[in-house]
Amino acid sequence: MKIAVVGTGYVGLVTGTCFAETGNEVTCVDIDSKKVERLSNGEITIYEPGLEKLFLRNLKENRLQFTTSLEDGIRDAKIVFLALPTPPGEDGSADLKYILGVSEEIGKLLKDYKVLVDKSTVPVGTAEKVKAAVRKNYSGEFDVVSNPEFLREGVAVDDFMKPDRVVIGTTSERGRKVMGDLYAPFVRSGNPVIYMDERSAELTKYAANSFLATKISFMNEIAQLCERVGADVDMVRLGIGSDDRIGKRFLFPGIGYGGSCFPKDVQALVKSSCEADYQFRILNAVMEVNEKQKLHLIPKIKKYFNDDLKGKHFALWGLAFKPNTDDIREAPALYIIEELLAAGATVSAFDPEAMKNVQQLLGDQIHFAENQYEALKGADALIIATEWNEFRTPDFLKIVTSMKNKTIFDGRNLFDVSAISELGFHYESVGRRSISPNSNHKN
Numbered sequence: 001m002k003i004a005v006v007g008t009g010y011v012g013l014v015t016g017t018c019f020a021e022t023g024n025e026v027t028c029v030d031i032d033s034k035k036v037e038r039l040s041n042g043e044i045t046i047y048e049p050g051l052e053k054l055f056l057r058n059l060k061e062n063r064l065q066f067t068t069s070l071e072d073g074i075r076d077a078k079i080v081f082l083a084l085p086t087p088p089g090e091d092g093s094a095d096l097k098y099i100l101g102v103s104e105e106i107g108k109l110l111k112d113y114k115v116l117v118d119k120s121t122v123p124v125g126t127a128e129k130v131k132a133a134v135r136k137n138y139s140g141e142f143d144v145v146s147n148p149e150f151l152r153e154g155v156a157v158d159d160f161m162k163p164d165r166v167v168i169g170t171t172s173e174r175g176r177k178v179m180g181d182l183y184a185p186f187v188r189s190g191n192p193v194i195y196m197d198e199r200s201a202e203l204t205k206y207a208a209n210s211f212l213a214t215k216i217s218f219m220n221e222i223a224q225l226c227e228r229v230g231a232d233v234d235m236v237r238l239g240i241g242s243d244d245r246i247g248k249r250f251l252f253p254g255i256g257y258g259g260s261c262f263p264k265d266v267q268a269l270v271k272s273s274c275e276a277d278y279q280f281r282i283l284n285a286v287m288e289v290n291e292k293q294k295l296h297l298i299p300k301i302k303k304y305f306n307d308d309l310k311g312k313h314f315a316l317w318g319l320a321f322k323p324n325t326d327d328i329r330e331a332p333a334l335y336i337i338e339e340l341l342a343a344g345a346t347v348s349a350f351d352p353e354a355m356k357n358v359q360q361l362l363g364d365q366i367h368f369a370e371n372q373y374e375a376l377k378g379a380d381a382l383i384i385a386t387e388w389n390e391f392r393t394p395d396f397l398k399i400v401t402s403m404k405n406k407t408i409f410d411g412r413n414l415f416d417v418s419a420i421s422e423l424g425f426h427y428e429s430v431g432r433r434s435i436s437p438n439s440n441h442k443n
């Protein structure tokens with residue numbers, strides 16, 4: 001099948017590459033000419049494990065092409081995916097200017113039947129708005145389908161190739177058939193394609209993200225309680241997660257959820273609810289808890305240094321909002337850096353993939369280390385903000401010899417509390433007992 005994907009960011013590039021991988025001819029369209037040039041020349045523009053190999057293979061075999069021209073991109077396509085940004089507007093609701101602007105342009109270009117597919121995360125009613133935008137300039141036949149994307153960054157290729165489910169929102173039989181055929185190779189192992197109306201599909205995406213964000217904020221509140229009553233959140237997590245009704249996944253406490261999706265989507269659902277004259281109380285609490293959790297380590301750090309961070313030097317491990325990505329959108333590490341710099345401290349950071357993106361944002365406000373151990377040189381404390389695998393079992397001897405103080409503030413609970421206590425560290429994490437070489441048992 002011939003497919004166009006408009007918007008070649010995290011979702012568009014994964015979508016285009018994975019559809020090419022199953023034999024479709026895909027043209028990706030992007031307004032960013034530099035991105036299109038790099039991609040056309042075989043240079044991948046995001047870090048996503050496993051993507052580059054598929055991208056290069058399909059590019060070489062001419063199943064994947066890139067262009068800045070919407071007209072060229074959609075000319076022969078039977079299906080046109082919209083994988084465009086839906087950033088929060090000033091009031092927190094999803095801004096549809098990219099989606100509706102492109103839809104209007106598509107209306108000017110359509111000559112025959114096509115299926116327009118909304119892959120972006122969009123509020124209920126968007127499919128109707130897209131239809132209306134196309135209709136302004138085109139009176140022929142077309143369908144608009146809502147097909148929300150559930151991939152996670154860092155495991156995006158696997159999530160796309162082997163989805164838990166595919167949600168297809170359409171009331172058109174023709175649209176349903178086209179989409180069913182396209183997705184057939186991805187659900188061979190029996191995971192469902194769930195057909196529904198457009199509005200339900202649009203809401204499903206927000207409901208999924210908001211539910212997952214709720215799970216995280218709930219665990220972060222349990223972690224807060226654990227610290228106050230002397231319980232261990234990791235034990236509580238295991239204790240409740242073995243109940244199938246709760247499930248083991250997405251129960252990890254930490255320094256809040258970040259990324260380009262949860263923060264914006266929870267906010268947008270609250271906003272949509274308000275517009276529908278409904279106060280979504282739980283989600284307001286979810287957001288409030290997350291705002292506080294992002295800075296959970298800061299009061300601990302300040303208390304440890306007697307409220308005086310001026311001249312203190314911090315090593316920071318992890319900048320990306322989660323491991324296995326270079327994405328720094330709403331990354332908790334950025335909020336921590338801001339607080340430390342404002343308090344007069346200096347920071348030396350290391351992240352395996354995200355340093356380039358942070359450098360573009362912060363320039364020389366912080367030092368970017370060659371590796372995780374170089375970041376530790378002369379540090380008064382180490383802060384861990386992202387759970388990259390290589391941080392999990394470090395060489396503690398190297399840590400001890402590089403740092404000024406044996407002090408760790410761990411926002412991702414990477415280390416075993418008892419083991420690190422034996423190494424003589426001052427160690428504070430999230431929802432577990434704190435360890436100090438002097439008191440050795442500080443809650």
Ligand SMILES: NC(=O)c1ccc[n+]([C@@H]2O[C@H](COP(=O)([O-])OP(=O)(O)OC[C@H]3O[C@@H](n4cnc5c(N)ncnc54)[C@H](O)[C@@H]3O)[C@@H](O)[C@H]2O)c1
Pocket residue numbers: 006007008009010011012029030031032035083084085086098101102119120121122149150151152153260261
């Ligand atoms: N990132 C994720 O993990 C993820 C997962 C599921 C759903 N989503 C949703 O998918 C959508 C896209 O997210 P993303 O992370 O891929 O965004 P992104 O910012 O990484 O990519 C968007 C791309 O669209 C391009 N673009 C902007 N205007 C354009 C135009 N007029 N014509 C052509 N291209 C244009 C940009 O240059 C950019 O390359 C959002 O609605 C997001 O909420 C994202």
Ligand SMILES: O=c1ccn([C@@H]2O[C@H](COP(=O)(O)OP(=O)(O)O[C@H]3O[C@H](CO)[C@@H](O)[C@H](O)[C@H]3O)[C@@H](O)[C@H]2O)c(=O)[nH]1
Pocket residue numbers: 121149150151152153154209212216249250251252253254255256257258259260261262321322
């Ligand atoms: O137990 C957990 C799990 C995650 N997180 C944090 O939650 C955020 C989001 O993580 P994750 O969901 O793995 O990454 P995303 O790539 O943002 O994926 C989410 O957002 C995407 C965009 O909408 C959806 O497609 C995915 O299904 C949804 O998981 C990150 O900051 C994580 O550190 C936790 O704090 N604890």
